[in-house]
Amino acid sequence: MENQDILVNIQDLSKLFPVGGGIFKRSDVFVHAVSGFNLQIKRGESVGLVGESGCGKSTTGKLLTRLINPTEGKIEIASAQGVIDIASLRGKKLKTFRRNVQMIFQDPYESMNPRLTIYDTVAEPLNVQGIGTIVERETRVSELLETVGLTPATSFLFRYPHELSGGQRQRVAIARALIVSPLFVVADEPTSMLDVSVRTGVMHLMQDLATNLNVTYLYITHDLAVARYMCDRIAVMYLGKLVELAETEELLHHALHPYTQALLSAVPVPDPTHSRKAVQIKGGISKPVNPKPRCRFYDRCLLADNSCRDSPHPELEDKGNNHFVACHKV
Amino acid sequence: MTDNVLEVKNLTMHYMTRKGPVSAVNNVNFSVARGESLGLVGESGCGKTSIALSLLKLLPDNADIKQGQILINSKDIVPLNYAEICKLRWKQISMVFQAAMNALNPVYTVEDQILEAMQEHLPHLSEAEMDRRVDELFKLVGLDPKFKDQYPHQYSGGMRQRAVIAMALSCEPDIIVADEPTTALDVIVQDALLKRIRKIQEKLNMAMIYISHDIAVIAEVSDRMGVMYAGNLIEMASTEAIFHHPIHPYTMGLMSAFPSIVGDKTELTTLPGEPPDLLNPPTGCRYHPRCPYATAICSQEMPEYREHEAQHFAACWHPRGEV
Numbered sequence: 001m002e003n004q005d006i007l008v009n010i011q012d013l014s015k016l017f018p019v020g021g022g023i024f025k026r027s028d029v030f031v032h033a034v035s036g037f038n039l040q041i042k043r044g045e046s047v048g049l050v051g052e053s054g055c056g057k058s059t060t061g062k063l064l065t066r067l068i069n070p071t072e073g074k075i076e077i078a079s080a081q082g083v084i085d086i087a088s089l090r091g092k093k094l095k096t097f098r099r100n101v102q103m104i105f106q107d108p109y110e111s112m113n114p115r116l117t118i119y120d121t122v123a124e125p126l127n128v129q130g131i132g133t134i135v136e137r138e139t140r141v142s143e144l145l146e147t148v149g150l151t152p153a154t155s156f157l158f159r160y161p162h163e164l165s166g167g168q169r170q171r172v173a174i175a176r177a178l179i180v181s182p183l184f185v186v187a188d189e190p191t192s193m194l195d196v197s198v199r200t201g202v203m204h205l206m207q208d209l210a211t212n213l214n215v216t217y218l219y220i221t222h223d224l225a226v227a228r229y230m231c232d233r234i235a236v237m238y239l240g241k242l243v244e245l246a247e248t249e250e251l252l253h254h255a256l257h258p259y260t261q262a263l264l265s266a267v268p269v270p271d272p273t274h275s276r277k278a279v280q281i282k283g284g285i286s287k288p289v290n291p292k293p294r295c296r297f298y299d300r301c302l303l304a305d306n307s308c309r310d311s312p313h314p315e316l317e318d319k320g321n322n323h324f325v326a327c328h329k330v
Numbered sequence: 331m332t333d334n335v336l337e338v339k340n341l342t343m344h345y346m347t348r349k350g351p352v353s354a355v356n357n358v359n360f361s362v363a364r365g366e367s368l369g370l371v372g373e374s375g376c377g378k379t380s381i382a383l384s385l386l387k388l389l390p391d392n393a394d395i396k397q398g399q400i401l402i403n404s405k406d407i408v409p410l411n412y413a414e415i416c417k418l419r420w421k422q423i424s425m426v427f428q429a430a431m432n433a434l435n436p437v438y439t440v441e442d443q444i445l446e447a448m449q450e451h452l453p454h455l456s457e458a459e460m461d462r463r464v465d466e467l468f469k470l471v472g473l474d475p476k477f478k479d480q481y482p483h484q485y486s487g488g489m490r491q492r493a494v495i496a497m498a499l500s501c502e503p504d505i506i507v508a509d510e511p512t513t514a515l516d517v518i519v520q521d522a523l524l525k526r527i528r529k530i531q532e533k534l535n536m537a538m539i540y541i542s543h544d545i546a547v548i549a550e551v552s553d554r555m556g557v558m559y560a561g562n563l564i565e566m567a568s569t570e571a572i573f574h575h576p577i578h579p580y581t582m583g584l585m586s587a588f589p590s591i592v593g594d595k596t597e598l599t600t601l602p603g604e605p606p607d608l609l610n611p612p613t614g615c616r617y618h619p620r621c622p623y624a625t626a627i628c629s630q631e632m633p634e635y636r637e638h639e640a641q642h643f644a645a646c647w648h649p650r651g652e653v
Contacts, residue, residue, distance in 0.1 A: 052516040165604050195373035195543065197601040197620075200587045204600055222516065225546075225589035229598060252591055266521035268546035270588045272569040279521055284486055 006078065007216050008041040008064070008184055013073035013087075015059055019289060032288040033059040035240045037073070038316065041184070046210060046217040048231030048248070050224055050263075052285055056240040057220045061186045064218060065103045066094060077101065079183060099129050102177035106189035108169035112161040118145070118172055119157040125180045140179065148175045149205060167198030171205065178209065188220045203229060224267050228252060233322075236260045239288040239296040241313060246323040256325040259297050295328065303329045334401075335504045335537040336385070336423075337361040341398035343377075343384055351394075352608045354380040356561040356616075358398075359635065362505060365535040367528070369552030369569065371545050371584075373605055377561040378541045382509045385539070386425055387415045403504060421451045424498040428510040430490035434482040440493045441478040444500050451501045467496040472526050488519035495527065505537040512547065524550050545588055549573060557581045560606050560616040563635065567642035577644040579651060580617050615647065623648040 015034040021027025034056045041047050049057045062068045064075060066086055075086045079100050086097050102125070105111040112121055122141045126132055132140060145153035148171040161169055170190060177185055187206070191199045207230065209215055219230050227234050227248070234251045236244040236259065244257040255261045262281035269276060283300045293312050298304050308328050316324040343355040355377045362368045372378045383389050385400060387407060399406045402422050407415060427433045435443055441464055448460050455463070468475040471492040482490055491511055498506055508527065512520040528551050531538045540551050548555050549569060556566040557578065565578040576582045586599040603620040606612050612619050618628035628647050635645040 052518065167604060195605070196545075196584060196587050197373060198604060200598045200600045203598070224517075225591050228591055228595065229589050249595070262518060264591060266517040267591050268517075268521070268524070268544070268550050269592050270546040270549055270573070270585070270590050271592075272549040272552075272573055274592060279518060281518060284488065284519065285516070 005042045006040050007043045007045075008039075008078075008218075009074070009076040009083075010037055010039045010041075010064070011074040011076070013037040013060070013063060013075060014071045015056075015063055015068065016071045029290055032240045032291055034063065034070075035288075036313075037240075037242055039235060039242065039245070041216060041218065043078075043183075044210070044214050044216055045233065046207075046219055046231045048219045048221060048227035048234040049237060050221055050227050050234060051237035052222065052263075054239075054285060054287065055237045056288075057222075057237050058188055060237070061103065061188045061218065061220050064184075065101050065186050066097070067103070077184065095129075099180045100183045102180065102182040102185050104170075104173050104177050104185060104187040104190045107193055108166055108173050109161075109193075111173055112169065114161055117158050117160055118150075118164075121161070121172060122176045122179055125176060129180055131180065141175075144175045144179055145172075147209070148172075148178075149201070150175070165198070166194055167202060170194060170202050174202075174205065174209070178213065178215065181213070182215070184216045184218070186218045186220070189222070190219075191226060192221065192223065199226075206230065224252070224264065236263065239286070239291065241296050241326065242316060243297065243327070244323075244325045245316065246321070246325075250321060250323055254323070256319060256323065256330045257297075257327050258301050258303050258329070295326075297327075333364045334361045335364050335403060336539075337399070337401040337404075338381070338385075339399040339401070341381070341384065341400065342396040343380060343389070343398075344394050344396055345380075345390075346392045346394055347609070349609055353561050353611055354393075354608060355384065356611075357635075358563045360556055360563060360566060362537045362539060364504070364537055365532075366554065367531055367538045367540060367552050369548035369555035370539060370541045370558060371543065371548050371555060372558030373543060375560075375605060375608065376558040378558050379509055380561075381558075382425065382507045382539065382541055385507055386419055386423055388425070417451075420447045420498075420501040420503060422503055423505050423507065424501070424503040426491075426494050426498045426506065426508040426511045428513055430487070430494045430511075430514075431482060433494050434490060436482055439479045439481055440485070444478075444493075444497045447497060447500050463500070464496075467499060470499065470530060471496045472522070487515055488523060491515065491523060492526070495530075499530070499534070502534070503536070505539065506531075507539045507541070509541045510543070513542070513544070520547075527551060545573075545584065546590070557584070560611060561608055562616055562645065564617070564646070565642075565644040567639075567644075571639075571642050575639075575642075577638055577642065577649040578617075578646045579621050579623055579648070581644075582650070615645070623651040623653075625653070 016030040018027035019029040051057050063070050070087050076083050123137050126137050142153040150156045221227050234248050238259050244260045262279050265277045265279045280302050295308050295313050314326045314328050316326045341358045344351040370378045465475040473492050512523050552569050555569045555572050556563050559580050565581050583601045614629045618624040633645045633647045638644050
C-alpha cells in the first residue's frame with residue numbers, strides 16, 4: 001500500500017468505560033469496548049465494520065468522529081493540512097477537523113432537530129464552520145438536496161422533518177453530512193431503519209456519492225448482506241477486537257476466523273431452496289468487562305484448546321491476498 | 331369441512347384518526363390449515379401487525395373492523411365481547427410479540443407468568459402437573475428449567491424471547507401468531523431461535539402465522555407466504571413459488587431488491603417512490619403509482635384478488651408485467 005493513499009490510519013485505538021465507581025471512588029472495573037484496534041482506510045474506499053450488538057462497532061465510529069475521546073491510541077487523518085492525529089485535538093483545531101469527518105446516524109427520526117427546517121438542518125454545518133455567504137449557502141444546500149434525490153429542492157427546503165418519510169429523512173441526513181465536503185464519513189447503520197423498497201435507493205445513492213465526490217466511508221452495520229453491496233473491504237469485530245479483515249467477496253467465500261464463519265452461516269438466505277450450513281458456535285455473547293488476557297472468542301470457540309487458553313489474544317496476521325485474521329488456529 | 335384453523339374473510343379494518351379513517355387492512359382473505367406455517371411479509375405500515383392484532387382482538391379503541399369475518403375453528407370472533415374473546419386467547423390462539431421485555435411483567439418471575447396463563451385456562455391441572463409442564467415448556471424452547479424462578483431482567487434478549495414463546499405455547503393453542511419475534515436479536519441468536527420455532531411448530535403440528543419485514547426470515551420458517559402492500563394482501567402462494575415465480579410487480583421488485591450473501595452478486599433494483607399514505611390511498615391498485623407496468627385501468631379499478639395459477643393468488647391487472 002502506498003503511504004499517500006492511506007486516508008485514515010488507526011493505531012492501537014482503545015476505549016475503556018468504567019463500570020460503577022463514583023465521585024470519591026475510582027472504578028477499577030472497565031468495559032473494554034474497543035481495544036488495540038488497528039485499521040488503515042485508503043482514500044475513496046468503503047470499509048464495512050460488522051459484528052453483533054455490543055461488539056464495539058458504534059463506539060469505534062464515535063471515536064473516529066471524536067464524539068467520545070479515546071483512552072489510548074492514534075487516529076491519523078491525511079487532510080489538506082498534512083497528517084494530523086485527531087485523538088489529541090482540542091478546541092479550535094477539533095472544530096476545524098470536524099469539517100473533514102462527518103457522521104450519518106442510524107435513526108433518521110432522532111438525529112434531526114424537529115424544530116429546524118430542512119434548509120436549516122442541512123445548512124447548519126456551514127453555519128458552524130463559517131463557510132460561504134448566505135446566498136452561497138442557499139445555492140449549495142439546494143444543489144446538494146437535488147444530488148441526494150430530493151427534487152425539486154425548493155419543495156423540500158422549508159419543510160420540517162416530520163413531513164418527510166424515513167427514506168427522505170435519511171437522504172437529508174446524508175446531505176447534511178456531505179455539505180462540508182468531508183474526506184471521511186462514518187455511517188452508523190444508515191439503512192437499517194429503512195424498508196427494503198426504499199433501502200436500495202439510499203444504498204445506491206451512497207455508492208454514487210462515493211464515486212462522484214470521492215467520499216471515503218466507514219460503514220458500520222450488523223447486516224452482512226448490506227455490507228456486501230456497500231463495501232470494498234469488511235472488518236469483523238468481536239468484543240472490542242478486530243478478528244478478521246479482508247476484501248468483501250474474499251471474506252464472504254473464504255472466511256478464516258471461526259467467529260466469522262459462524263456469523264456467515266447464521267445469516268438467513270432469501271431463497272427457500274437454499275440450505276445453510278449449521279452454525280458452529282457455543283454459548284452467547286458476553287460483555288468485555290475486565291476480559292482475561294486470552295483470545296476474546298475463547299469461550300465460544302469450538303476450535304479452542306489449551307494453547308488458546310494460555311496465550312494472549314492473537315494479533316491480526318496477514319494470510320496473503322490482503323486477508324488478515326486474528327486466530328491461533330488458522 | 332376443511333381442516334382450517336383460521337379463516338379470514340373480506341377483513342377490512344380502519345383506524346379512526348382526527349384526520350380521517352386510515353385504511354390499514356383492506357378486504358383481506360386467507361386461511362391457515364392445521365400444522366401449516368404461513369408467513370406474512372410487508373414493509374412498515376402495510377397492515378401486517380394490524381391483521382395480527384385483529385386476530386386476537388387486541389386492537390386499540392380507535393380501530394374499527396368495518397366488515398369481514400375471522401373464523402377460529404369455524405367460529406367467528408368479530409362479534410365476540412371481551413369475556414368471550416378472553417376464553418379463546420392462549421387456548422386457541424396466542425401471540426408472540428417483537429419486544430419481549432414489554433411482553434413480560436418485570437416484577438414477577440418468568441415461571442409465575444407462565445403459570446398465570448395456565449391457571450386461567452387449564453384449571454383442571456394440579457399444581458404438580460403445572461410445574462412439570464413449565465419444565466417441559468422450558469426444555470421445548472431450549473431454556474434450562476433452572477432459570478425459571480428468575481426475573482425477566484436477568485435474561486438475555488434471546489432468552490426472553492424464548493420465555494415469551496414458552497408462554498404462548500403453555501395452553502397448547504391451535505394457532506400461534508408470531509409478530510417479528512426475532513427482529514431485535516443478533517443473527518446468531520436469531521438463527522438458533524428460528525430453527526427452534528420451526529422445530530416446535532412441526533413437532534406440535536401447530537398452525538403458525540409468522541410476520542416479518544425480512545423475506546429471508548420468512549423463507550426459513552414458512553410453507554406458504556403472503557405479501558402485503560398498503561393494507562392489501564397482494565399475493566399469496568407457496569414460499570417457493572413466491573420466491574421463484576412471483577406474479578405481482580411489487581413482489582418481483584421486493585425479491586430483486588433484497589441483498590443476499592450467497593450466490594453471485596447481482597444488481598439490486600430500486601423500487602421508485604415511497605409507500606402511500608393510507609389516510610388517502612391511491613385509487614385503483616394501491617401500487618400503481620410505483621408500478622413500472624401500470625396502465626390506465628390500474629389507476630381506476632382495484633384488481634381482483636384471484637387464483638392465477640394453482641394455489642397462487644394475486645391481485646394484479648398485469649401479472650408478471652403482461653399487458
